[in-house]
Amino acid sequence: MTATFQPASTAPESPTTGQPALHGPPARAAESRNPATGELWKQYPTANRAEVLAAVARARDAQPGWREQPLAIRIRALRRFHDCLYRRRNEVADALTRENGKPRAEAMGTEVAIVLDYARYYADHAPRFLRAPWRGAGPLATKRKRIRILHDPFGVVGIISPWNYPLMLAGGAILPALVTGNAVLLKPSEFTPTSGALLAELFRDAGVPDDIFTVLQGDGSTGAALCDAAVDKIFFTGSVATGRRVAIKCAEKLIPCGLELGGSDPAIVLADANLAHAASGIAWGRFSNAGQTCVAPKRVFVEAAVHDAFVTALVSAVSALRVGAGDAPSTDVGPMIRPDAVITLNAQRDDALAKGATLAVTATNSTDSAHAGNFFAPTVLTNVRADSRVLTEETFGPLLPVINVRDADEAIALANASEFGLSASIWSRDVARAARLAERIEAGSVAINDAIIVGGMADVPHGGIKQSGYGRSHGMAGLEECVRTKTIVADQFASWRQAWWFGYGPAQTERIDAFVRMAHGPGLGDRLSGIVGVLKLLFAPQRPI
Numbered sequence: 189m190t191a192t193f194q195p196a197s198t199a200p201e202s203p204t205t206g207q208p209a210l211h212g213p214p215a216r217a218a219e220s221r222n223p224a225t226g227e228l229w230k231q232y233p234t235a236n237r238a239e240v241l242a243a244v245a246r247a248r249d250a251q252p253g254w255r256e257q258p259l260a261i262r263i264r265a266l267r268r269f270h271d272c273l274y275r276r277r278n279e280v281a282d283a284l285t286r287e288n289g290k291p292r293a294e295a296m297g298t299e300v301a302i303v304l305d306y307a308r309y310y311a312d313h314a315p316r317f318l319r320a321p322w323r324g325a326g327p328l329a330t331k332r333k334r335i336r337i338l339h340d341p342f343g344v345v346g347i348i349s350p351w352n353y354p355l356m357l358a359g360g361a362i363l364p365a366l367v368t369g370n371a372v373l374l375k376p377s378e379f380t381p382t383s384g385a386l387l388a389e390l391f392r393d394a395g396v397p398d399d400i401f402t403v404l405q406g407d408g409s410t411g412a413a414l415c416d417a418a419v420d421k422i423f424f425t426g427s428v429a430t431g432r433r434v435a436i437k438c439a440e441k442l443i444p445c446g447l448e449l450g451g452s453d454p455a456i457v458l459a460d461a462n463l464a465h466a467a468s469g470i471a472w473g474r475f476s477n478a479g480q481t482c483v484a485p486k487r488v489f490v491e492a493a494v495h496d497a498f499v500t501a502l503v504s505a506v507s508a509l510r511v512g513a514g515d516a517p518s519t520d521v522g523p524m525i526r527p528d529a530v531i532t533l534n535a536q537r538d539d540a541l542a543k544g545a546t547l548a549v550t551a552t553n554s555t556d557s558a559h560a561g562n563f564f565a566p567t568v569l570t571n572v573r574a575d576s577r578v579l580t581e582e583t584f585g586p587l588l589p590v591i592n593v594r595d596a597d598e599a600i601a602l603a604n605a606s607e608f609g610l611s612a613s614i615w616s617r618d619v620a621r622a623a624r625l626a627e628r629i630e631a632g633s634v635a636i637n638d639a640i641i642v643g644g645m646a647d648v649p650h651g652g653i654k655q656s657g658y659g660r661s662h663g664m665a666g667l668e669e670c671v672r673t674k675t676i677v678a679d680q681f682a683s684w685r686q687a688w689w690f691g692y693g694p695a696q697t698e699r700i701d702a703f704v705r706m707a708h709g710p711g712l713g714d715r716l717s718g719i720v721g722v723l724k725l726l727f728a729p730q731r732p733i
């Protein structure tokens with residue numbers, strides 16, 4: 189059943205419905221509220237600085253035991269986590285919908301299902317990654333050596349996560365960290381504490397010891413305390429501004445961090461694209477999760493030949509969307525979780541309109557449960573001026589500018605003219621051409637004929653360049669980010685001294701020069717003379733040292 193939805197342009201910018209305030213000043217307790225209604229349904233004690241330090245110390249004490257466990261034990265914990273999450277999937281999806289506002293289909297499809305994938309992927313692939321066989325050395329001078337590259341866990345790692353995909357983003361960082369032998373402290377977003385609490389239950393039920401996985405509830409001050417504590421690495425996902433603060437703290441302590449930050453992903457629609465498919469995919473990419481997706485298409489560049497037809501298809505797709513509470517069965521687009529998001533989105537849209545943009549469509553359908561103050565109606569803008577905020581800033585909500593471009597070259601130039609470089613998409617029937625164009629896009633990933641997808645695939649690296657951050661999650665890259673490599677080099681001859689050790693003199697100089705000719709000489713003559721020189725001098729007396 190649908191009802192007329194009050195578009196955000198006329199909606200109040202703050203909740204004024206008599207419901208409790210959605211999110212006031214930083215709470216002593218982390219509050220889980222339904223963003224569609226303002227309902228407070230759970231509260232969690234937050235960790236102050238001293239409690240964060242104590243939790244890190246306990247993790248530090250416990251981690252060696254976890255690391256020394258046979259890998260099979262850690263893998264079994266991941267498989268049990270998978271099974272626990274699978275069994276509780278409906279309860280978890282319901283909680284995500286209630287706390288985060290996303291439609292139930294998204295809670296199951298883009299959070300639970302993806303974390304199940306991650307758990308299985310890392311359980312299946314960790315053994316191959318962590319295997320450290322002895323092997324021979326490459327360069328001629330070190331042929332006597334045997335080599336082993338170990339992947340040691342960092343030790344104690346902190347994970348700071350945002351609210352938009354609270355299960356998926358946290359899970360994608362926790363699982364590889366645990367299986368590689370790290371102790372993990374998770375600081376979930378203050379807007380989604382229940383998701384963090386559920387992860388704590390699921391890992392406990394999977395057999396992960398308490399101090400090996402700890403959830404620290406709280407706001408930015410708890411996150412800052414975690415960065416100040418004696419952790420060995422921080423994995424941060426969130427805004428550029430906070431990411432920069434985290435990176436500075438980590439730099440001061442000389443500890444590494446991974447930063448998954450904001451994006452303003454381009455979608456390029458080529459003239460040969462299936463326009464209905466592109467419009468439908470871009471509408472889903474942009475407006476699912478109420479537009480609060482880091483890798484959503486946020487700027488669409490359309491070749492002039494199909495611009496108008498594409499806009500018509502997009503307007504039709506967006507007009508059909510229904511806005512409402514996530515638990516209403518027919519809701520497509522849920523509420524904004526942060527009330528300040530509506531204020532920002534209104535300002536970004538109004539800035540574009542003031543600079544001459546055209547409002548192509550604002551979705552007006554809603555499910556009965558729509559709560560006007562905390563929703564932003566899906567909106568498409570055309571004729572957008574290049575200096576508009578919707579193009580120069582990240583838009584973190586259901587607001588989409590479409591730009592008419594001459595050709596693919598102009599689209600790529602404009603796509604790359606951004607401080608962000610998270611992900612991108614290209615829409616075309618000519619996949620080979622799209623793949624060639626993808627190589628020219630400045631981004632951590634490019635999808636062809638799909639949107640968002642890379643961020644949710646267990647087996648491919650995800651991450652950004654430029655202001656979108658550094659480091660990679662997911663796939664084997666996700667495991668690499670959780671370990672330090674340690675090289676062991678063993679000489680098989682315990683009593684045969686190396687030719688380059690002390691004992692310098694004409695004979696040794698000649699021997700080394702002969703060796704360089706043998707190894708690197710450009711012609712056969714140089715090599716042969718090198719070999720002869722090495723053989724001749726091999727047993728020449730050396731100054732014993």
Ligand code: NAD
Pocket residue numbers: 348349350351352353357375376377378406407408409410411412413415425426427428429430431433434447448449450451481482582584610651652656657
């Ligand atoms: P945010 O930066 O406000 O908060 C993220 C986390 O950092 C929260 O847990 C918060 O409590 C914590 N935090 C706040 N101040 C802190 C401090 N000084 N020190 C340590 N931690 C602190 O971001 P948000 O609003 O939760 O998330 C939205 C942003 O995240 C968007 O820009 C979005 O694009 C980005 N994001 C990026 C990715 C990615 O994979 N690149 C994924 C999801 C979201």
